[in-house]
Amino acid sequence: MVRVTHVEPGSIADQVGIVPGTELLAINERPLEDFLDWEFLTADEAFVVSARLPDGAPVEYEIEREDGDSMGVELAPPTVRRCANRCEFCFIEGLPKGLRKGLYIRDDDYRLSFAYGNFATLSNVKERDIARILEYRLSPLYVSVHATPWEARKVLLNNPRVPNILEQLTRLAEGGIQFHCQMVIVPGLNDGDVLEQSLADLWALEEAVLSVALVPVGVTQFSHLYTGKSMDARQAGVLLDAVHRWEDRALAERDDRWVFGSDELYLLAGVELPGVEHYGEFSQIENGVGAVTSLRARVRDGLSQLPRLDGKRIGVVTGTSMAPLMPELLEQLADVTGAAFVLIPTENSLFGPTTTTAGLLVGADIRRALADRTDLDLALIPAECINDNGLFLDEEQFIAVRESLPMPVFPSYDFIDALVPEGDAAVVPAACSHA
Known part of the structure; x- marks a missing residue:
């Protein structure tokens, strides 16, 4: 069930009598769980909406519309899936006390990954979630990979029960899903051999992995979980060397740079940032990749x-x-x-x-x-x-x-x-x- 918060005057929803507060229960008798069901199940030109009015009365709406016409409703935001990991480098864990409550929500939600580009670890997805991603073709997803070797990822996410990310990505890739991936690099944990193995694993997924961003770990004075060291200029330079090496391979074999260093990595290393042509469509600009150049x-x-x-x-x-x-x-x-x-x-x-x-x-x-x-x-x-x-x-x-x-x-x-x-x-x- 999803609840309507606003109806656009003159829209299809307004014309059939949907009002704010209406609970949308099902489309063609298929129950609605969230905004994804609503968006995808109402994509047809004709369908039946089962609903409940604010006064509790049940109602059904038979909808016919031309392709592309909006229903004209805004829905209450879904309950956000919380993160079950305890990453040492988590930004939320580095927040001081006393800020507004919303800032402490550690979301890890594949739906927000598809809809808004939020990075998700996929560590809390279940079998029915995988089926949903494949059915609705929720692509591309933005995935916090951090490391593909399973044991290294358990340590990074501080979660011994985290699923095998490589198995998850492989299964989704076989179903036609693509990804933008990020790796927050923690010195001593997922650099060096772990980084090389991770990039090799992601490269092997071929066209499913659209881009990979390397981001240096960032800590605040409140990062109480973090026990490692901050990244220095030398380490940042080593990471950029790896970026350039894989970038050269990607350009030669796929005519695409594929792997990118975040702006912060360049600044830490004291290396001049690339030009506009380097970033293509700036697909990870919200992740600090190409923001300065843009x-x-x-x-x-x-x-x-x-x-x-x-x-x-x-x-x-x-x-x-x-x-x-x-x-x-x-x-x-x-x-x-x-x-x-x-x-x-x-x-x-x-x-x-x-x-x-x-x-x-x-x-x-x-x-x-x-x-x-x-x-x-x-x-x-x-x-x-x-x-x-x-x-x-x-x-x-x-x-x-x-x-x-x-x-x-x-x-x-x-x-x-x-x-x-x-x-x-x-x-x-x-x-x-x-x-």
Whole structure:
């Protein structure tokens, strides 16, 4: 059963009388478990929906629609499948106490992997889940492999009952399912021979494995489970050597790079990031693979849209890992706009200095970075550090933080989005100028 939370006015659902609060029970007498059943079982042009109205009355709707017409309903989110592993490097295990409850949910859900690109270990899938994945052809899936050798994976996931991931992937691949895979590399556990065996195993699955990303382990000052060492520049360089070796093979044999190092791996090793052509469709950009290169390209492509901002001083808040890469971008912006861009590298006060990603800065960090900057006309902060509800990770409200600061503050993904004026509006109100 799934519950309707919203009905689009004038939609098919609205026309037949489905209202918010209606419980959708079955399609053609097949019970509905979640949004996947609804999406796939309503794909036909004609079907019967068995439902229960908010007052408890049973009802059936005979639906006929043209191919592609939306039913026009929004469904209550499903109960998320929780992770049964206890990975030492788990980000959730590295969170401090006192944050909002939703941040502590350790999801490991193949449905969210298909629908949203969340990485799942597949360690909690059952036989009926495998059958469902194959029936609905839930492809591609995003899979946290970490290691294919079974014993090494048990240690990494801290779960002696974890299934054999290679057997799972092989079975799904035989059914036509494809994967984007990630391996979080923990020095001494899944580098070296384990890494080589894992890449060889994934390579043997041929076209089923679309990409593999190597991501260095990241820890915070609260990572109480982690007993290993942080990755250093030498180790990052060794991993990149492996990436390049497998990449050369993939290009020669399949005309595809196949394996990628995350941006953080390049930054740790002190190696220049590849260009846009390296990443193809940027299939793992949400995993930090090609994010910096994509930013550079978006800035380059958007420069012609920027207005003149002569005399303005614009603060740019970023994390410590991105700080060395910013001057090149800010120089381009300054040349086109005439503004002075002031880089403000900011250390993470919540997670500690080992957490250097700009998207994990919190409200307190933004206040600390900008509270005394009366010399700025405006400031740009990473949009990634604010969620859809306008909250930072420390539950500070963006609106409250902005109102406490002496300049206008704008979240930005790529500078262009914040600096290009809408219509004839000036990007920096004259009354807010401190020049």
